[in-house]
Each structure stands twice: as C-alpha cells, then as structure tokens.
Amino acid sequence: MAELNLKQIIDRLNAEFTGETRKLVFWYDDKAEFAEDMETVELQNAKIYHLQPDNQFYTKYFLERVDKTTNYLIYAPFPKPDVRGQPSGRHNAVFQTVLC
16 A cells, blocks of 8 residues: 555545535546555545546546536546646546536
8 A cells, every 4th residue: 555544545535525516536646556445445425436548538428428416536547647738638538527
C-alpha cells in the first residue's frame, strides 16, 4: 500500500460525497499505487468507476447519458492526460466532463 493511509483517503472521499448534489470526483493515481486496493473499496453514497485510457468516450457517455444521478469516484490508475494545447480538451472526452 502507498504512503498515504487508505482509510484516511476513504474517509475523505466519503465526506466529499455527502449532500444532495451529484458529485463526480476524478482521481488520477499516477503510479497506480492504489489500483489493487480500489478493487475492494466501498464508498458510502458513491460508486467507483474504473477509468481506462481507452474507454474515455464511453465514460463520458455513461456519466452524462446513462447514469445521471449517482455519485462516482472515477479512478484512473494512470497520470492525468496533458490537455494543454488541445482546444477545449477535444482529444479527451472525459476532460470535457470534468469542465462541465
């Protein structure tokens, strides 16, 4: 497990998902330090969506059209894509969701 305490992270995430407003929290785990742990983590009032580098368009569709009410932690076991120089993040469908 990584230096950060997983329990502390889960507690903070659970606190983030309180309230009536739908929340989408993106977590880019640069070195995939928590990838194994994320297979068994359960959050209160939120589901975990495992983002992959090749499913960004479907993720955008899913979050904006299929399930528009559930809170999600979108966990990505890779670095956040560099969208500088890409107008409006047009080459990264999920980035557009983050901006909305």
